Amino acid sequence: MFERLGAPSRWSLALLFPIALLLVAFMPIGATALWVAALLLTLALPVGLMRRHALSALIVVLVSGAVFVPAVHNMFAGRAMLIPLLVLADIMVGNVAASTSRWRSIPAALVTVAVQMALAAVDNPTGLVTVWTVELLAVVTAWLIGNSVRQRRQYAVAQRAEAEVRAVQAERLRIARELHDMIAHSIGVISVQAGMGRRVIDTQPAEARNALAAIEETSRDTAAALRRMLGTLRRNDVESGPAAREPAPGLGDLESLIARTEKAGLRVGLLRSGTPASLPADIDLSAFRIVQEAMTNVIRHAGTDRCDVVIEQDDQELTIEVTDGGRGGAGLSDHGYGIAGMRERVSLLGGDFSAGPRASGGFRVHARIPLPGAGA
Known part of the structure; x- marks a missing residue:
């Protein structure tokens, strides 16, 4: 859904996130289903930035939380929204770790832990050790999962690159074998015919002409085969499909x-x-x-x-x-x-x-x- 929106639209929705949080916080909780639906819709606003702007999406969530929690921490709705907000921040940390380098994701995770600990201190000054421990473990877990995803992606890219290199090397070896086998045989025939023609050119002109004819025919066949092979190499894969290639000998x-x-x-x-x-x-x-x-x-x-x-x-x-x-x-x-x-x-x-x-x-x-x- 968010991929169909342009960048200005995604940024606009993300920047509406803190305002929407405040509106949901002041909504009456009598209609519980409506309130939960509004909360979920609000939490989805910064998701549009996650894929292409992972770090920016995390910043939006952290800044919004820093503004929102002190403003409504005495309200029941504000406390009810704190846990979903912390979970959303953890998800953003995992997304940053999965899509950016470690030198960016590690500081982002540390800042997230610091902001979450500060918000917990504002909302509930008692029992902070337990709350901070849970928040730290949640952020670390999210970062490890995201980093694991990034490593798997890098490994897959490396495997594809290695497979391409092996395919290129195999194709070069195949071409080298074909050229060697074709040219070595032709040169061998030409060498023998040339030597025989040189020896009999004075005494047996007819045999010398036959040798020259064999050299001409072998040279022509080899040149034609080389042109076909080099022409196939010059064409791209679309132009040189199976139907366009010369049949291989057998x-x-x-x-x-x-x-x-x-x-x-x-x-x-x-x-x-x-x-x-x-x-x-x-x-x-x-x-x-x-x-x-x-x-x-x-x-x-x-x-x-x-x-x-x-x-x-x-x-x-x-x-x-x-x-x-x-x-x-x-x-x-x-x-x-x-x-x-x-x-x-x-x-x-x-x-x-x-x-x-x-x-x-x-x-x-x-x-x-x-x-x-x-x-x-």
Whole structure:
């Protein structure tokens, strides 16, 4: 109700509070229900300031009490209104503690205790120790509750900020993985084709032209993919909704990936077994990137012209294995971005990953990814 009022209206109602208190005090108490309703309406007048002007609302209540109690302390109505007035001040103290810093709320609570003790001394000079103790405990309790609310709000804000930071970091890592996997594979293909073209350009011009054509096609595809990714990053969330984004690659794109890889001189044997079914987007993309990165490592480090890719899928898990008969990972650091990126992808999906030389020679990349619903 008070939020719909403008600031001048809220201040006007609050400043009418001491006048309304005096009017209620001099009302006849014969009609008890009417008198109580008037009292409650009067106590609600400064509430309009509580949300945006907590400290000001408390000052209005304290000043009004300081004026009101000495004026009517000998009247029955005045004494009957004292306790509700003290409770309202305690509520205001809790509101100040919940909405302002401690260096403001603590002095406000101390001033409130002092004013309440002074009013109690004016209204009832006897038994002050008990009254003062009750008033002190009430103010302290109100301040502790308000301070607890403020701390919970601050904690919630800190949690939201931390969650946003984690989300940004996770998105940066995801983008870094995507860029690494895409560019490393393309550069590997281009490097092999360029080296082959340079060696045969004088003796086999046709093969050199084929190598240059493969370099051109790979470069064009990579540039287009980079433009799509950077364009998506530049658009805001509203403009780049799910319908506006380019579809992410998956295991269904392995054939085209293998075709591009074979142009670099690497023959790939693909074997898929089990019961292929639609995979969640994150698993499908990760599986594609693992195969892509493993083949890139073969091109760059294995020193062989062949590798084998085995994809097995059932209702429980997806298994990926890429093997070659090359140098067993010589020159390939386990701490490089490729191996680390594959391991991180599988770890995020709750699977197992291993990569290393085979006892029979060559290198083996193995990933096992559990599928949603497995074990349910």
